[in-house]
Amino acid sequence: MKKKILNCLRTIRKNVVEYIITNRLFISYVIFALIGTMLVRKFTIGTFFSFKPFITDLGIVLIVGGFGYFIKPKNQFKYYFIWLIIFTLINIISSIYYTFYTSFASFSELVTVGQAETVTGSIFEKLRFVDLMYVFFPIIFYLIHKKLLSSSYYYFIDKIEKGKKMLVTTVLVGALCLAYSFGVATGVDYSRLTKQWNRIYIVERFGILLYQFNDLIQFLTIQTSSLFGYDDALIEFNEYFDAKEKTAENEYTGILQGKNIVFVHMESMQTFLMDLEFNGAEVTPNLNRLASEGMFFSNFYPQVSVGTSSDTEFTLLTGLMPAASGAVFTNYYDREYFTIPKYLSNIGYYTFSMHGNLSSMWNRDRVHPLLGYEGMYFEESYTYTDEDVINLGINDRLFFEQVIPIMENIETTYENYMGTIITLSNHSPFSIGSKYSTLDLTSHYSTVDPLTGEVTEHAVDYLSDSSVGEYIKSVNYSDMALGDFLNYINESDAFDNTVFVFYGDHDAKLSRSEINFLYNLNPETGEVYEEGDPNYVEYDYYAHELNKNTPLIIWTKDPELRSTFSGEVDYITGMYNVAATILNMYGLYNKYTMGADIFSVKDDNLVVYPNGNVLTNKVYYNNSTGEYKVLNNETLEEDYISNISATAEKILDISNSIIVYDLLDSVEMSEE
Numbered sequence: 194m195k196k197k198i199l200n201c202l203r204t205i206r207k208n209v210v211e212y213i214i215t216n217r218l219f220i221s222y223v224i225f226a227l228i229g230t231m232l233v234r235k236f237t238i239g240t241f242f243s244f245k246p247f248i249t250d251l252g253i254v255l256i257v258g259g260f261g262y263f264i265k266p267k268n269q270f271k272y273y274f275i276w277l278i279i280f281t282l283i284n285i286i287s288s289i290y291y292t293f294y295t296s297f298a299s300f301s302e303l304v305t306v307g308q309a310e311t312v313t314g315s316i317f318e319k320l321r322f323v324d325l326m327y328v329f330f331p332i333i334f335y336l337i338h339k340k341l342l343s344s345s346y347y348y349f350i351d352k353i354e355k356g357k358k359m360l361v362t363t364v365l366v367g368a369l370c371l372a373y374s375f376g377v378a379t380g381v382d383y384s385r386l387t388k389q390w391n392r393i394y395i396v397e398r399f400g401i402l403l404y405q406f407n408d409l410i411q412f413l414t415i416q417t418s419s420l421f422g423y424d425d426a427l428i429e430f431n432e433y434f435d436a437k438e439k440t441a442e443n444e445y446t447g448i449l450q451g452k453n454i455v456f457v458h459m460e461s462m463q464t465f466l467m468d469l470e471f472n473g474a475e476v477t478p479n480l481n482r483l484a485s486e487g488m489f490f491s492n493f494y495p496q497v498s499v500g501t502s503s504d505t506e507f508t509l510l511t512g513l514m515p516a517a518s519g520a521v522f523t524n525y526y527d528r529e530y531f532t533i534p535k536y537l538s539n540i541g542y543y544t545f546s547m548h549g550n551l552s553s554m555w556n557r558d559r560v561h562p563l564l565g566y567e568g569m570y571f572e573e574s575y576t577y578t579d580e581d582v583i584n585l586g587i588n589d590r591l592f593f594e595q596v597i598p599i600m601e602n603i604e605t606t607y608e609n610y611m612g613t614i615i616t617l618s619n620h621s622p623f624s625i626g627s628k629y630s631t632l633d634l635t636s637h638y639s640t641v642d643p644l645t646g647e648v649t650e651h652a653v654d655y656l657s658d659s660s661v662g663e664y665i666k667s668v669n670y671s672d673m674a675l676g677d678f679l680n681y682i683n684e685s686d687a688f689d690n691t692v693f694v695f696y697g698d699h700d701a702k703l704s705r706s707e708i709n710f711l712y713n714l715n716p717e718t719g720e721v722y723e724e725g726d727p728n729y730v731e732y733d734y735y736a737h738e739l740n741k742n743t744p745l746i747i748w749t750k751d752p753e754l755r756s757t758f759s760g761e762v763d764y765i766t767g768m769y770n771v772a773a774t775i776l777n778m779y780g781l782y783n784k785y786t787m788g789a790d791i792f793s794v795k796d797d798n799l800v801v802y803p804n805g806n807v808l809t810n811k812v813y814y815n816n817s818t819g820e821y822k823v824l825n826n827e828t829l830e831e832d833y834i835s836n837i838s839a840t841a842e843k844i845l846d847i848s849n850s851i852i853v854y855d856l857l858d859s860v861e862m863s864e865e
Contacts, residue, residue, distance in 0.1 A: 216359075217346070218266075219258055221337050222273040225330040226254045226280050230401050233284040236323045237291040238397055245374060246400035252370030253402045254280075259363030266350040270338045277331045283405050284327040287396075292324060293702065296804070297392040297404060299499065299518055300412035374399065391805050394817040411518055426850035427859070433847050434784060440773065440793040447780035448757065451609070453691040454537075454775070455600070456509070457678075458615040459671070460502065461623075462697035464491065464742045466668050472633045476669050479676035480744060483695060487748030488758040490791075493766045494742050495699045498803040503555040505698040505768060506613070510534065510564055512772035512786025514848040515803050521852060526560040529858040531783050533772055534565030534611060536862075540779075543567060543607035547596055548615040549575060549587035566613075570599055584625050589618040589674030597681045604687045619671040621702065623660070626667030634662055636716030655719040660707040682750065689751055692758070694775070696768075697743025705737040735813055735822040738806070745771070765810050766791045767800035785857060787844045801841040809837060816841070 230250045235241040261272045290298040341347060378386075382398055385391045386407060395404045467484065469476040483489075497504040500520030507521045508514065510532040516525055534544040545568035552558035552571035561569055575595045577587045586592075596614060603610050618626050634656040640649050656662035675695075682688050712730040713721040722729040745766065747758045769788030776783055777790045791798060800808040805816030811827040814820075814834060821834060851857055 218269060218273060218338065218341060219261065219363075221334055222258055222261075222277060223251075223254055225277060225334055226258075227251060229280055229284045229327050229330055232323075232327070233287050233401050234396065236288055236321075237297075238393060240397065243397070245377070245398060246396070248370045249374040249403050250400040252367045252374065253400075253406070255367030255370065256364050259360050259367060262354075262357070262360040262363065266354055267347040274331060274334060274338070277334055280402070281327045281331055283401060285324060287401055287405075288321075288324040288327070292321060292704075295702075295704075296499070297396055297401070299392075299408050300405075385805075391816055393804065397817065408518075423854050426854045427856060430847060430850055430856045433843070437784065439782060439784070440777070440790045443777070443790065443792045445757075445774075445778050445792050447778070448754070449692060449775070449778040450780055451690075452751070452754070453542075453604070453609055453688075454611050455691060455693050456613040457693060457695045458502070458506070458613060459675070459695060459697050459744070460616050460619040461621065461664075461699065461701045462619060462668060462671070462743055463700050463740070464493070464697070464744050465740050466665065467744065469665065471665075472635060472637075474632060476632065476665055477672040479672050479679060480695075480746075483675075483679065483746050483748050484744065484761075486755075486759070487695075487746045488760060488762060490745035490762045490764075490766050492742060492763055493696070493745035493768075494800050494808060495697070495768045496800065496802055497699045497768075500555070501702075502615075502698050503557075503560075505696075506564075506615075508768045509696070509771045512769050512783060512788045513851060514769060514787055514801065514845060516852050517803070517845065517849040520555075522555045522557070522560045525852045526556055526563060528852060528855040530564065531785055531857060531862045532565045533775060536776055536781050536783065537609075537611045537779070538565050538567070539862075540781075541609060543603065543610040545570065545603065545610065545612045546615070547571075547574075547599070547612065549589075549592040549617050550585045550615075554585070568603075570596075574599070583618040583629065583670075584620045584622075585617045587617070588629075589616050589671055590677055592617070593674055593678040593681065596678075597685065601685060601687045604691075616671065616674070618674065619667050623663040623667035623701070626670050627657070627663040627665075630666035630669040630673075632666050632669040634665065636714070638716050640717075651717075653716060653719070655714060655716070656711070659710050660703055661711045664701050664703060665711075692747060692749045692751065692754065694771075695744065695746045695748065696771070697745075700741040700743065705732065705734065708732065708737060708740065734815070738813060739808075762791070764791050764795050765798055765800055765808055767798070767808075769801075770794075770798065782863070784863065785851070785860065787848045799837055799840065801844050803845070805838075805841055805845065807837045807841045812837070814838065 227247070227250060231241055231247065234243070234246065257276055258273065261269045264272055286298050290296065378398075385394050386399060386403075392404065395407070399407075462480070466476045467481055475481055495505055496508055496514060498515040498517075498520070500507070500515055500522055503520055503522040504515040507530075511530045513530070515521060519525070521528075534542075538544050544566050546557070546561050546566045547570040548554075548557065550572055552569060552573075557571070558569070572586060575587050575592065577591055581588055581591050583589070587595075600612070603612070618629075620626075633654075635652050635654045636656070637650065637652050640651065641647070642649070657666065682693070709732045710721055712732050713728075715722055715728070724731075749755060749758055767788055769786065770791045771788070772783060773786050773788055773790040774792065777792075787801075789798065796810050798809070802808075802816075807814040807816070811824055811829060812834070813822045813824065814837060816838065823829060
C-alpha cells in the first residue's frame with residue numbers, strides 16, 4: 194500500500210514537472226495576470242488575497258488563455274501578450290480611477306473622456322507609483338519570451354504539444370472555477386452584479402476582471418436599452434408613482450411666489466471648513482456670515498456619482514438620482530426631465546445659467562437648454578486674460594464682478610427670473626487655487642529645556658504643502674470671492690426681490706488619510722498621531738463619510754423674507770430633496786421626483802447614495818459591507834436596516850429606469 198502511494202506521488206510529481214516545463218509561457222501569463230488583479234485589489238479596496246474573487250479571476254484568465262492553444266506554440270506569445278496588455282490597462286485604469294473617485298471605472302465613462310482635458314492636473318497630482326507598476330508584468334513576460342525564443346523551447350513544444358486536449362482541459366478547469374464562484378453566490382451577489390451600481394462590492398466579491406467584462410455587457414445593453422426592458426420598467430414606474438402620496442403642504446408652501454431665485458453652485462465646498470480657524474482667522478468667514486444671516490442646512494449631503502458637478506446639477510434640478518452607469522450629461526442628456534427651470538419657465542420666468550468655462554464642458558451647451566435654461570452665459574460672455582485663469586477658467590473674483598451687471602440687466606429686462614451661477618476656482622487640483630490665499634496655516638508650539646527651564650517658541654507649517662492644506666487655502670480664496678459677490682449684491686439697487694440658494698456641489702474627493710492629516714497632525718514632527726496617543730482623534734470610515742456634507746444656505750436681502758429664511762435646519766437632507774422643497778415654496782409640485790420636500794418629511798427623510806449607502810437621522814448604512822453606524826445613540830427597530838436598504842434599492846431602480854428608458858416622455862408635467 195505504501196509503495197502504491199509513493200508511486201502515485203511520483204507520478205503526480207512527474208506530471209506536474211512535465212506540465213510546468215512544457216507550459217512555461219502559459220504559466221507565466223497566468224501568474225502575471227493573477228498577481229496584477231490581486232495587487233489592484235490590494236491598492237484599492239485593501240484586500241490582497243480573497244478566495245472568491247481570486248477563483249473568479251483565475252477562471253477568466255484560464256478560459257481566455259485556454260484558447261491560446263488553438264495557436265501554434267511559436268505564435269502563442271502574441272496572443273498571451275495582447276491579453277496581458279488588456280489586463281494591465283484594466284488594472285492601471287482601475288487603480289488611477291479609484292484613487293480619484295473611490296470607485297471603479299466603467300466603459301460608459303469613456304464617453305466622458307473629453308472632459309479629462311480640464312482635470313489633467315488633478316490626475317497627475319494624485320498619480321502614484323503603484324498605479325503604473327502593472328506595466329512591469331508584460332515587460333517581464335516579454336523578456337521570458339525572448340529567453341525561450343533563444344532556446345529550443347518553441348521548437349520542442351511544437352513537436353509534443355496536444356493543442357486541442359490542452360484547450361479543452363484548460364477551459365474546463367476555468368469553467369469549473371467560475372461555476373464554483375457563481376454556485377456559492379447569494380441572491381444579493383447576483384442582484385448587485387446585474388445592476389452594477391455597487392462597483393466596490395462587485396470587485397470585492399467577483400474580482401476586477403469579471404467586473405469589467407460585466408460592465409462591458411452593461412454598456413452594450415445601454416446602447417440598446419430602448420429596445421429591451423422598457424415594458425417591465427414602465428410597469429414598475431407606474432406602480433411606484435401611482436402609490437406615491439402627494440407631500441403635505443407646510444409653512445413654506447407658496448412663500449416664494451413672485452420671487453426671483455438664483456442658485457450659486459460652490460465648487461467642492463465642504464461644511465467642516467466652516468468650523469476651522471488658523472491663527473485667529475476663519476477659513477470661510479463669508480460663508481459663515483451667510484449661514485448666520487440665512488437658513489443654513491447643516492446636514493446637507495450631495496448624491497454624486499461619476500458625473501460629479503454635472504450629477505449635482507442634474508439631481509438638484511430634477512430630484513432624480515444620477516445614472517447607475519455613466520453620466521446623464523453625456524449618456525442620457527436627450528431625455529425628458531421635469532426640472533425647476535421648466536416649471537418656472539411655464540409660469541413666465543426667464544431662466545439662465547452662468548459659468549466661466551467652455552460651454553462644451555460636461556456637454557452643458559446641449560444639456561442646459563434641454564433642462565430648461567433659456568439664456569447661457571459661458572466663457573465667451575466675459576472679458577479676461579490668461580493671467581485671470583485659475584484652474585478651469587476665469588477666476589471667481591473676476592467672474593462674480595462681471596456676473597453682477599449681466600444679472601442687473603436681466604432684472605431690468607424680465608419681470609421674474611431663475612438662474613444658476615457655477616463657480617470654478619475651487620476645482621481640483623487645489624494647489625492652483627491655494628496660491629491665491631493669504632491664510633496662514635502655521636502651527637505654533639513651545640518646548641522647555643529640561644536643564645535650564647528655558648521656553649522656546651516654534652512655528653512650522655506642515656499643512657500648506659499637504660493635499661488637505663492646499664484644499665483649505667483654495668477654499669479660503671473661493672470664500673474671498675464669495676465675499677465680493679455678497680458685497681456686490683448688497684450694494685446693488687437690484688435683487689431686493691431675489692432669493693439666493695448657495696450650495697456645495699460635492700466633497701473635495703480627498704482620501705480619508707489626507708483629511709486625517711488635518712485632524713491628527715503632530716506640529717512638532719509633521720507626522721500624524723497614532724491611535725493610543727492622548728492627542729489622537731479617531732477618524733474612521735464613518736467619520737469620513739459623514740464629513741462629506743456640504744453647505745446649503747437660503748439667503749436674501751428681501752426684508753420680508755429675511756426673518757423667514759433664518760436659523761439652522763439640522764434635518765438630514767439630500768441633494769434630491771432640493772427640487773421638491775423649492776418647488777413647494779412656489780406652490781408647485783413635481784410628482785416624479787425621488788426626493789421629498791424636506792420640511793414635510795423632516796426627520797423621516799433618508800439620503801440614498803448611488804452606491805446604495807443610506808443615511809438617516811438614526812444610522813449610516815454601508816451597502817457594500819452590510820455594516821452600519823448608529824447615530825445619536827438611537828435605538829433601531831429589528832427590521833430598520835432591511836427596510837431602508839430595500840427603499841434605497843427601489844429608489845435607485847426607479848430613478849435609473851426614468852433615465853435609461855425616458856419614462857417621463859410618456860407622462861405630462863403637472864404642476865399640482
